[in-house]
Amino acid sequence: MRISASLAVAFVAATLLQSSAAPQVLAQSPATAKPGTHAQSAQKSQAPKAQLAPPQVAQLPPMGWNSWNFFAGKVTDKDIRDSADQIVATGMRDAGYIYVNIDDTWEGERDANGVLHTNSKFPDMRALADYVHSKGLKIGIYSSPGPKTCAGYEGSLGHEQQDADLYASWGIDYLKYDLCSFIPAVMQKQAPDDHAEQMRIMIAAYDKMAKALKATGRPIVLSLCQYGWDAPWEWAPALGGNLWRTTGDIQPHWDRVYTILEQQEGLEKYAGPGHWNDPDMLEVGNGKLSLDENRAHFSMWAMLAAPLLAGNDLPHMKPEIQAILTNRDVIAIDQDRLGRQASRAYADGEVEVWTRHLSGGALAIAVLDAGDNRYSSHPFHLNLALLGLHGPQHAKDLWSGKEVELTNNMPIEINGHDVLLYRIAAPK
Numbered sequence: 189m190r191i192s193a194s195l196a197v198a199f200v201a202a203t204l205l206q207s208s209a210a211p212q213v214l215a216q217s218p219a220t221a222k223p224g225t226h227a228q229s230a231q232k233s234q235a236p237k238a239q240l241a242p243p244q245v246a247q248l249p250p251m252g253w254n255s256w257n258f259f260a261g262k263v264t265d266k267d268i269r270d271s272a273d274q275i276v277a278t279g280m281r282d283a284g285y286i287y288v289n290i291d292d293t294w295e296g297e298r299d300a301n302g303v304l305h306t307n308s309k310f311p312d313m314r315a316l317a318d319y320v321h322s323k324g325l326k327i328g329i330y331s332s333p334g335p336k337t338c339a340g341y342e343g344s345l346g347h348e349q350q351d352a353d354l355y356a357s358w359g360i361d362y363l364k365y366d367l368c369s370f371i372p373a374v375m376q377k378q379a380p381d382d383h384a385e386q387m388r389i390m391i392a393a394y395d396k397m398a399k400a401l402k403a404t405g406r407p408i409v410l411s412l413c414q415y416g417w418d419a420p421w422e423w424a425p426a427l428g429g430n431l432w433r434t435t436g437d438i439q440p441h442w443d444r445v446y447t448i449l450e451q452q453e454g455l456e457k458y459a460g461p462g463h464w465n466d467p468d469m470l471e472v473g474n475g476k477l478s479l480d481e482n483r484a485h486f487s488m489w490a491m492l493a494a495p496l497l498a499g500n501d502l503p504h505m506k507p508e509i510q511a512i513l514t515n516r517d518v519i520a521i522d523q524d525r526l527g528r529q530a531s532r533a534y535a536d537g538e539v540e541v542w543t544r545h546l547s548g549g550a551l552a553i554a555v556l557d558a559g560d561n562r563y564s565s566h567p568f569h570l571n572l573a574l575l576g577l578h579g580p581q582h583a584k585d586l587w588s589g590k591e592v593e594l595t596n597n598m599p600i601e602i603n604g605h606d607v608l609l610y611r612i613a614a615p616k
């Protein structure tokens with residue numbers, strides 16, 4: 189179904205306002221938060237402008253943690269420090285989780301010179317960045333091209349270079365740039381009835397921030413958050429976007445996770461080193477996701493070469509969730525250096541088979557039961573021929589850790605919402 193341009197804009201804007209987390213924080217007034225102490229001095233000591241191109245970032249899908257999915261608008265400096273501590277203590281850092289990303293609600297107000305200050309939840313951003321860096325981690329931050337962020341805090345409109353310089357002076361390594369209020373405040377205002385022009389305005393806004401970040405000389409990952417509007421996979425890489433959301437917000441329940449997964453089909457040709465489709469941050473360990481669902485969600489995001497940004501409560505993480513997030517074999521699928529995103533090979537009812545080509549000629553196979561259990565009375569049969577494989581295949585089951593022999597049409601019992609993940613080192 190096609191919806192008209194202006195309707196689509198209005199619809200997405202309304203959807204944003206209805207998103208599960210945003211309304212709670214929209215009620216908060218950023219004005220009540222007191223400016224921090226460090227932003228002002230940071231502005232004076234801007235990072236030196238580099239003459240050479242900065243090193244390339246995000247050559248593999250970025251891995252780390254982001255505050256939004258669990259803490260939303262309540263996140264504080266202490267939560268970020270505690271999370272950084274836990275990333276180290278749980279072995280997540282050593283498994284590859286490097287970015288500790290502060291999402292929305294850190295922003296205070298601008299002073300007379302336009303310098304953005306932190307709010308009272310984040311008294312000293314430079315000190316926080318130093319702390320995160322001292323743990324061998326990197327730090328990310330969040331803003332919007334609009335006047336306000338999704339949670340109603342100060343955005344970067346008209347202050348793009350000033351903000352980019354501020355981030356660089358703090359030592360920020362990653363920016364999530366979230367469209368939000370830019371839709372009504374700029375796009376709809378400047379081009380009320382012209383959808384194509386609205387999209388040009390949006391792309392220009394992302395381009396502006398990409399150039400501002402580049403001008404700082406600091407390597408900063410640029411994450412576009414505009415919910416997959418106007419096929420960002422077609423234009424974001426050219427302006428230097430390292431990842432772009434492909435859909436609206438994820439939520440911690442299976443139906444939403446699965447809906448997002450289905451929307452990734454066909455996007456595989458746009459992913460590669462330095463530029464990734466982003467099906468949104470992980471909900472592993474959040475909400476009511478069962479253990480099978482957590483495993484399936486994590487496996488499929490790894491198959492998709494998705495950024496792996498955990499979003500759970502790390503200080504209270506259960507061992508079984510830690511085991512999922514730190515499964516090295518599964519992470520290795522996500523981080524495979526070829527950077528080729530999986531495709532869906534075939535489906536049999538509610539059971540789907542996805543494949544991903546890996547470096548060294550290896551192949552990953554995910555068997556996902558998106559629906560009800562398949563018992564031995566009517567098991568699912570794995571059709572290797574449909575995957576271009578000939579004869580029995582020696583594989584590793586990445587969740588049991590066992591070496592297995594896969595044969596054509598072998599019957600497989602699988603729980604609903606669970607996954608089997610195999611790596612075949614030498615497919616035949």
Ligand code: GLA
Nearest residue numbers: 207256291292338339413437
């Ligand atoms: C939007 C984004 C979320 C989160 C919130 C913060 O909804 O899609 O990921 O950043 O804004 O307000």
